[in-house]
Amino acid sequence: xxxxxxxxxxxxxxxxxxxxxxxxxxxxxxxxxxxxxxxxxxxxxxxxxxxxxxxxxxxxxxxxxxxxxxxxxxxxxxxxxxxxxxxxxxxxxxxxxxxxxxxxxxxxxxxxxxxxxxxxxxxxxxxxxxxxxxxxxxxxxxxxxxxxxxxxxxxxxxxxxxxxxxxxxxxxxxxxxxxxxxxxxxxxxxxxxxxxxxxxxxxxxxxxxxxxxxxxxxxxxxxxxxxxxxxxxxxxxxxxxxxxxxxxxxxxxxxxxxxxxxxxxxxxxxxxxxxxxxxxxxxxxxxxxxxxxxxxxxxxxxxxxxxxx
Amino acid sequence: xxxxxxxxxxxxxxxxxxxxxxxxxxxxxxxxxxxxxxxxxxxxxxxxxxxxxxxxxxxxxxxxxxxxxxxxxxxxxxxxxxxxxxxxxxxxxxxxxxxxxxxxxxxxxxxxxxxxxxxxxxxxxxxxxxxxxxxxxxxxxxxxxxxxxxxxxxxxxxxxxxxxxxxxxxxxxxxxxxxxxxxxxxxxxxxxxxxxxxxxxxxxxxxxxxxxxxxxxxxxxxxxxxxxxxxxxxxxxxxxxxxxxxxxxxxxxxxxxxxxxxxxxx
Numbered sequence: 001x002x003x004x005x006x007x008x009x010x011x012x013x014x015x016x017x018x019x020x021x022x023x024x025x026x027x028x029x030x031x032x033x034x035x036x037x038x039x040x041x042x043x044x045x046x047x048x049x050x051x052x053x054x055x056x057x058x059x060x061x062x063x064x065x066x067x068x069x070x071x072x073x074x075x076x077x078x079x080x081x082x083x084x085x086x087x088x089x090x091x092x093x094x095x096x097x098x099x100x101x102x103x104x105x106x107x108x109x110x111x112x113x114x115x116x117x118x119x120x121x122x123x124x125x126x127x128x129x130x131x132x133x134x135x136x137x138x139x140x141x142x143x144x145x146x147x148x149x150x151x152x153x154x155x156x157x158x159x160x161x162x163x164x165x166x167x168x169x170x171x172x173x174x175x176x177x178x179x180x181x182x183x184x185x186x187x188x189x190x191x192x193x194x195x196x197x198x199x200x201x202x203x204x205x206x207x208x209x210x211x212x213x214x215x216x217x218x219x220x221x222x223x224x225x226x227x228x229x230x231x232x233x234x235x236x237x238x239x240x241x242x243x244x245x246x247x248x249x250x251x252x253x254x255x256x257x258x259x260x261x262x263x264x265x266x267x268x269x270x271x272x273x274x275x276x277x278x279x280x281x282x283x284x285x286x287x288x289x290x291x292x293x294x295x296x297x298x299x300x301x302x303x304x305x306x307x308x309x
Numbered sequence: 310x311x312x313x314x315x316x317x318x319x320x321x322x323x324x325x326x327x328x329x330x331x332x333x334x335x336x337x338x339x340x341x342x343x344x345x346x347x348x349x350x351x352x353x354x355x356x357x358x359x360x361x362x363x364x365x366x367x368x369x370x371x372x373x374x375x376x377x378x379x380x381x382x383x384x385x386x387x388x389x390x391x392x393x394x395x396x397x398x399x400x401x402x403x404x405x406x407x408x409x410x411x412x413x414x415x416x417x418x419x420x421x422x423x424x425x426x427x428x429x430x431x432x433x434x435x436x437x438x439x440x441x442x443x444x445x446x447x448x449x450x451x452x453x454x455x456x457x458x459x460x461x462x463x464x465x466x467x468x469x470x471x472x473x474x475x476x477x478x479x480x481x482x483x484x485x486x487x488x489x490x491x492x493x494x495x496x497x498x499x500x501x502x503x504x505x506x507x508x509x510x511x512x513x514x515x516x517x518x519x520x521x522x523x524x525x526x527x528x529x530x531x532x533x534x535x536x537x538x539x540x541x542x543x544x545x546x547x548x549x550x551x552x553x554x555x556x557x558x559x560x561x562x563x564x565x566x567x568x569x570x571x572x573x574x575x
Contacts, residue, residue, distance in 0.1 A: 055419055055574050074574060075323075079421035089412035093336045102335065105328035106420035154421075 005279040011061035023213035036207030045193035082151030125149035141172030196294035232271035236285035329430020351391035383534035396472035399435035400479035424569035439472030458541030471531040477561020484568035
């Protein structure tokens, strides 16, 4: 890494009674990097995010955000972060514009700065025409964009995004991703948690796969796929009761076969060839599909479980 | 667009309670009708009880030992009660909603604001409302000839002090509440205090044990202090009542900040 990491976690732990929500994880995030925490619900992603954000103390390990310990210098660390929480917590009693204004005031920013900054952020979030609207009139995607715009009011070097597109329709997700790309281009460090593989692949330069509070793998999306999966995947369905029954006959056709409740996954370098071999073996799946390997497959490989249950 | 800041050592940030107060004012501009209703409530009590019931009662003994009209007797008590009511409403129901549903404090505490800033800001906001009520009520009471001493000007800051004490403790108590059912306890605590704290008749009508209970409660101290100021009978006892509210305010802020930290900055 060229310079000191902007966020460094070493042996980070969070324990609730007997439960290890985060069980000793270590990672470095470089300035300007887009870093992902990928894992299923309850893996410890949000807990990690809140520890970085200085709103949750840790049970053990070391953590430095811009060189400061968020537990000791909480309000100073928070002053230099932008936070997009999992659930929107916009001020429903105020208009769109006033939400940005008062949030800036919470950082102690002067009115003159905010007067210039707010139109810029409204434009960025494509909410200029809604600036006088009450927040409860906005759609889910608009609220999310406003929450991101709000998080940028103090020009943070680091933006923490907890499940930024959960609950949004595909179009709203793409709009949001576009906004995040632009932030990345100007050098903002993005830390993103997600349980969507496509989101992690789209947004993250590098990511860690977390399950049950532990890091299962670390790398670039492409690197993880190359390391833990094959180039292509064949998905075949034989009907719920037949999938497991057919599996022994397919085992030799691919490098690896996974039996899921509703389908079989065959990992291979050449999907079409495998599909032909299946037909040649006299097996006729109800449906079949050849696709590229994704992070979902990596996750399945590493944990034996699928990412979205 | 957003230019990243140079990776230098972040400067220390202290914001204070002002933005929290500013937010309260922005919101209350939209709800002036609610604010107005709080002003009329003690006024109606004064007219109904002071002049309606007062016609039957006649004159009673005031704080100075001299006879005064029944309306003049209850006016300071109603001012103390209205300060309590305004502060309690703002610091319990309003705070409960912002705490549990609007997630307002969660949002505030992910910024540079600290728990003390949020607690103090919200409590001060409850005071602004108390200040408006107190000034309006005083203007009416004075024009009806119910205040007889320049000391009565002190009733406005004292109304604020009473409101501060109740708001601070009310917000602290609310931070423990998890459901609407638990919030009903607020009404259960406030109404008897209004009825029994010598608001409408002297506390001496009760047996001594009950008197001690009443005198342990905050509203009685507020009412006594108000009555003393209204006729200029200020003594060391007045200082004692003031101290009671100062201690109550300090305890409330300390507890509230502690709870906000526990809830949002564990």
